[in-house]
Amino acid sequence: MSEDCLFCKIVDGDVPADIVYESDSALAFRDISPQAPTHVLVIPRKHISTINDLDEFDRQLVGDLFMAAKQIAAQEGIDESGYRAVMNCNKGAGQSVFHIHLHVLGGRGLSWPPG
Ligand code: DGP
Numbered sequence: 001m002s003e004d005c006l007f008c009k010i011v012d013g014d015v016p017a018d019i020v021y022e023s024d025s026a027l028a029f030r031d032i033s034p035q036a037p038t039h040v041l042v043i044p045r046k047h048i049s050t051i052n053d054l055d056e057f058d059r060q061l062v063g064d065l066f067m068a069a070k071q072i073a074a075q076e077g078i079d080e081s082g083y084r085a086v087m088n089c090n091k092g093a094g095q096s097v098f099h100i101h102l103h104v105l106g107g108r109g110l111s112w113p114p115g
Pocket of ligand 1: 030095
């Protein structure tokens with residue numbers, strides 16, 4: 001838990017969110033500013049600021065985030081049509097909340113490369 005972290009506050013229930021998935025290690029909720037018909041953020045309950053802060057003990061946790069993404073895609077009905085699961089690292093890549101989160105985006109065509 002990091003005192004001034006927005007996503008830690010969502011984990012603790014101090015900031016409301018539209019939660020679509022919960023497990024012992026992870027939580028997922030709808031993005032406040034959706035960039036696609038489905039835009040869900042999957043986060044670990046544990047505070048980790050960026051991908052660069054992951055350590056060896058986080059291997060399982062990172063796997064949990066992707067397993068959650070897979071389940072959410074099925075729940076949202078975008079597993080067959082296609083979706084993107086992406087994590088931005090640091091400001092230059094667009095990270096604005098420094099508690100790692102996997103964006104799960106789908107429900108429309110997604111171009112590549114991203115901007
Ligand atoms: P990134 O830019 O990769 O750090 O993504 C942060 C995302 O978090 C961005 O898409 C908007 C979303 N977001 C920011 N504040 C809130 C909030 O208070 N609630 C929810 N549900 N999403 C938020």
